[in-house]
Amino acid sequence: MGSSDDSSATIRVRHAGRQREIEPRVPWRERVEMLLLAALGVQAFLFFSEYWFFSTSRRSPILFWLLTLAVFWNPLRNLYNWWVYLWASHPLDLRRDGKEPPLGGRIADVLTTAMPGEPYPMFEATLEAVSRLEHLNKAYLLDGGDDPALRELCERLGVEHLDCRGVKGAKAGKVNLCLRERSRAEFVLVIDPDHIPRPDFLTRTLPWFEDPETGFVQVVQAYHNLRENWVAWGAAEQTFGFYGSTQMGLNGLGIPTAIGANCTFRRAALDSIGGHAEHLAEDALTSMRLHAEGWNSTYLPWRGSEGLVPTDLGTYWKQQLKWATGMSYLMFAEVPKLFRRFDPVARLHYVASSTYYLGGVAQALNLVLPIVCLLFQVYGVEMPLSGFLVHLAPYVLVSALMHAIAQRWYTHREEKGIPWRSMLLERATWHVHLLGFVFGAIGRKVPYLPTPKEGSDKPIPWLVAPHWAIILLSVLAILWVPVHYQRIDDGTWLMVFFAGLNSLLLLPAAWLGIRGWFPGFPSVEVAS
Amino acid sequence: MIRVLRRSPIVSGIVGLVVLAAFYEVAVKAAARLVGEIWYRQVECRLVDDHASLVPPRGNRLWGMYRPEIPWNYQRYYTIADSLDIVPSLLSWYQAWGDGPDHEFKTDAVEKSTKAGLVSMVTWEPWLSAFHHGAVLDPESCMVHVARGEFDPYIRSWARAVVRSREPVLVRPMHELGNPWYGWSSPHGNSPRIQIEAWRHIVALFREEGARNAAFVWTPYDALDTLAWPGREWVDWIGLDIFNYGTMVPGGQWVDFKTLLDHQLEPVKQFGKPVILAEVGTTGFGGDRTDWWRDAFLALGNGSYPEVRAVVIFDNPACINSTGIPVDWGFSRAQGVLKTLRPLLGQAGFRRPGPGAESFSPI
Numbered sequence: 001m002g003s004s005d006d007s008s009a010t011i012r013v014r015h016a017g018r019q020r021e022i023e024p025r026v027p028w029r030e031r032v033e034m035l036l037l038a039a040l041g042v043q044a045f046l047f048f049s050e051y052w053f054f055s056t057s058r059r060s061p062i063l064f065w066l067l068t069l070a071v072f073w074n075p076l077r078n079l080y081n082w083w084v085y086l087w088a089s090h091p092l093d094l095r096r097d098g099k100e101p102p103l104g105g106r107i108a109d110v111l112t113t114a115m116p117g118e119p120y121p122m123f124e125a126t127l128e129a130v131s132r133l134e135h136l137n138k139a140y141l142l143d144g145g146d147d148p149a150l151r152e153l154c155e156r157l158g159v160e161h162l163d164c165r166g167v168k169g170a171k172a173g174k175v176n177l178c179l180r181e182r183s184r185a186e187f188v189l190v191i192d193p194d195h196i197p198r199p200d201f202l203t204r205t206l207p208w209f210e211d212p213e214t215g216f217v218q219v220v221q222a223y224h225n226l227r228e229n230w231v232a233w234g235a236a237e238q239t240f241g242f243y244g245s246t247q248m249g250l251n252g253l254g255i256p257t258a259i260g261a262n263c264t265f266r267r268a269a270l271d272s273i274g275g276h277a278e279h280l281a282e283d284a285l286t287s288m289r290l291h292a293e294g295w296n297s298t299y300l301p302w303r304g305s306e307g308l309v310p311t312d313l314g315t316y317w318k319q320q321l322k323w324a325t326g327m328s329y330l331m332f333a334e335v336p337k338l339f340r341r342f343d344p345v346a347r348l349h350y351v352a353s354s355t356y357y358l359g360g361v362a363q364a365l366n367l368v369l370p371i372v373c374l375l376f377q378v379y380g381v382e383m384p385l386s387g388f389l390v391h392l393a394p395y396v397l398v399s400a401l402m403h404a405i406a407q408r409w410y411t412h413r414e415e416k417g418i419p420w421r422s423m424l425l426e427r428a429t430w431h432v433h434l435l436g437f438v439f440g441a442i443g444r445k446v447p448y449l450p451t452p453k454e455g456s457d458k459p460i461p462w463l464v465a466p467h468w469a470i471i472l473l474s475v476l477a478i479l480w481v482p483v484h485y486q487r488i489d490d491g492t493w494l495m496v497f498f499a500g501l502n503s504l505l506l507l508p509a510a511w512l513g514i515r516g517w518f519p520g521f522p523s524v525e526v527a528s
Numbered sequence: 529m530i531r532v533l534r535r536s537p538i539v540s541g542i543v544g545l546v547v548l549a550a551f552y553e554v555a556v557k558a559a560a561r562l563v564g565e566i567w568y569r570q571v572e573c574r575l576v577d578d579h580a581s582l583v584p585p586r587g588n589r590l591w592g593m594y595r596p597e598i599p600w601n602y603q604r605y606y607t608i609a610d611s612l613d614i615v616p617s618l619l620s621w622y623q624a625w626g627d628g629p630d631h632e633f634k635t636d637a638v639e640k641s642t643k644a645g646l647v648s649m650v651t652w653e654p655w656l657s658a659f660h661h662g663a664v665l666d667p668e669s670c671m672v673h674v675a676r677g678e679f680d681p682y683i684r685s686w687a688r689a690v691v692r693s694r695e696p697v698l699v700r701p702m703h704e705l706g707n708p709w710y711g712w713s714s715p716h717g718n719s720p721r722i723q724i725e726a727w728r729h730i731v732a733l734f735r736e737e738g739a740r741n742a743a744f745v746w747t748p749y750d751a752l753d754t755l756a757w758p759g760r761e762w763v764d765w766i767g768l769d770i771f772n773y774g775t776m777v778p779g780g781q782w783v784d785f786k787t788l789l790d791h792q793l794e795p796v797k798q799f800g801k802p803v804i805l806a807e808v809g810t811t812g813f814g815g816d817r818t819d820w821w822r823d824a825f826l827a828l829g830n831g832s833y834p835e836v837r838a839v840v841i842f843d844n845p846a847c848i849n850s851t852g853i854p855v856d857w858g859f860s861r862a863q864g865v866l867k868t869l870r871p872l873l874g875q876a877g878f879r880r881p882g883p884g885a886e887s888f889s890p891i
Binding site for chain 2: 042487
């Protein structure tokens with residue numbers, strides 16, 4: 001396991017300050033505010049839609065509808081998100097007595113996986129924390145490489161080491177092997193090796209299994225390396241909303257989803273679906289199957305563990321490709337199978353979540369259409385830029401307010417603020433989402449790779465080539481206008497605006513991808 | 529009810545969306561209309577320049593032109609103005625009534641002309657057959673429909689667009705009241721009474737909408753049209769269209785500018801309004817164009833037509849006339865015309881470029 005240098009290194013856990021953590025509850029006043037704001041948001045959305053569809057600005061029908069997909073994708077998903085937010089609840093909010101249920105003597109096994117090449121100090125830190133967990137029955141390390149150093153570490157810490165060489169099905173395969181052959185506890189916590197659990201992890205999650213129909217309990221997945229650079233921060237930022245308002249909303253709706261990194265399962269639930277699902281998006285598929293089987297789930301907005309988030313674009317994109325491919329594959333292959341067994345809310349949610357990466361298509365259209373329109377002087381819409389902006393402004397304002405309000409339910413004060421990094425990163429990931437969507441659609445296999453735990457600063461020219469192509473073509477298309485056009489009219493100004501905005505938003509990631517070639521430039525660090 | 533909504537998040541979501549959409553359709557739109565109306569009345573209407581500023585001081589005249597590429601391109605117009613050594617003031621173009629995009633008030637064209645220091649005269653032709661909805665296909669007495677208010681939304685939309693353009697605009701609806709070529713003319717059963725009613729109706733709507741910057745140009749075709757005079761308070765300018773067809777038609781004859789103008793001007797002098805020669809042109813059949821134009825501006829320069837405060841040259845080298853024959857009304861193509869006229873225009877009251885030229889700028 002790792003080189004000998006690694007053993008002397010230690011994992012730096014940079015705590016963001018536990019005293020600034022929040023375990024959000026949702027008082028009725030906040031719920032009413034959210035409801036009013038969502039109502040206002042729908043008005044703003046209709047205001048913009050009416051302008052887009054019913055002003056006399058439509059031109060070529062094909063371009064118009066493609067452009068509509070590009071422009072409306074995000075607002076439509078936002079409407080869905082707002083609806084989810086309206087149901088946001090802490091599990092305590094849903095209990096009549098408002099008290100946490102008793103622990104009732106429940107204990108759990110903890111399963112961690114290892115793959116060759118992952119750094120030794122990481123396991124040292126994680127397994128030490130695991131062995132200190134309260135209400136721990138037995139801890140297992142499922143080692144895909146049978147590393148002697150890890151075996152020795154396990155022995156020292158009282159963790160059972162399981163040789164999992166040659167076990168298929170990646171993480172889930174090992175988990176299932178362990179469940180079949182070793183673990184006998186009623187509850188199991190599956191935790192990623194980069195996630196350091198707090199001693200009271202099980203003390204907080206196990207009480208929520210009081211309801212015999214509860215299949216799993218999910219907590220927040222927090223990160224301790226997010227201050228490393230803006231990619232890390234941005235990648236983490238994308239999850240803040242998910243672990244805040246979205247999962248809390250799903251909790252209120254009764255279907256919070258399981259996340260691979262730190263979910264506590266009821267063994268009987270996993271058994272009922274034939275074990276942990278083995279899939280690229282194994283956590284999502286496991287959730288789906290459990291919900292289809294009729295199990296409930298609970299989401300506790302509490303930071304039970306802290307792990308690592310990708311710190312460089314290459315790693316981040318690899319992770320995103322895995323998720324995007326996995327989720328779109330689920331959309332095409334699994335959701336239709338399970339659809340009839342879901343309850344109505346689960347149907348809506350799983351269709352919505354599995355189509356998330358269709359956004360890659362919308363994004364690509366968003367980037368390409370302005371270039372096509374400008375270069376070939378064709379029009380999808382011809383509305384004045386001012387009209388477009390004026391009609392979009394109320395929606396943008398409300399969604400910003402909505403975002404600000406939803407931030408009340410984030411679990412740490414440092415998460416609050418304008419999420420510009422995640423917005424830039426999301427924009428820059430269009431090609432990966434697009435590719436993932438296509439891979440999922442054609443059923444192409446992407447190898448399951450555990451997300452690398454160490455960042456690198458190497459240039460990744462091929463991964464940012466599409467960005468540079470879009471930027472250059474957009475600039476070219478904009479310059480083409482004064483050279484070639486007889487008259488610059490409304491439709492052209494709008495497309496010039498889109499093309500210009502697109503290039504600006506792609507620039508940071510495009511630059512980051514080739515920054516390694518220019519060592520003289522300082523790296524972009526997150527100001528703390 | 530509430531319990532059902534709470535138990536079924538999807539039903540409550542859909543019900544919520546329907547309620548919100550209905551609210552938008554009823555309340556938000558009403559509120560938006562109200563706010564828009566207040567904004568229009570209290571802000572936009574106050575920003576308007578009164579059209580009275582258009583009338584130049586006594587002894588001065590505005591120069592204007594119609595050309596096929598106007599209002600989108602002024603290149604040629606500027607070249608002509610340079611050759612004549614005058615400052616151009618007016619642009620003239622033509623628009624038919626209708627509900628398509630081509631029939632909307634050309635706000636962008638007016639904005640462009642304003643930036644160039646030019647005032648637009650729009651000859652606004654009520655071809656009621658050009659509407660997709662509510663078209664009147666039979667020209668017989670068709671202006672009754674305008675007087676009855678059937679085209680009010682369209683007229684009001686123009687009035688508001690005129691207000692929003694802020695600068696003075698010459699609006700010339702129903703021009704050549706007696707010309708049988710046009711559907712709104714008296715030969716089509718639009719009696720003087722109908723024409724007066726329709727005219728007053730249009731002007732009244734513009735006034736209701738606060739279009740103080742719209743100057744209405746009333747254009748008769750022959751002496752009989754004085755019967756259709758709507759009254760002093762309903763007209764701002766009188767327009768006269770002066771054309772010499774020469775011997776183009778059998779039995780036709782070459783008529784000089786002065787004769788044509790006297791013939792048209794005499795009946796309308798009594799109304800006491802500033803006169804704009806809204807279209808002036810001559811063919812080359814049976815005479816010399818250059819002579820005709822020279823005589824015209826000599827006549828304008830000798831002080832006998834103080835009422836005429838603006839002249840718009842009809843410079844169209846390939847105009848299709850009612851017989852379908854293309855007629856050359858070209859003014860500027862013959863270099864001789866421009867050279868001959870250049871020294872005469874100052875005397876005729878047209879503005880020369882140079883210091884002090886802005887003293888009676890209409891904008």
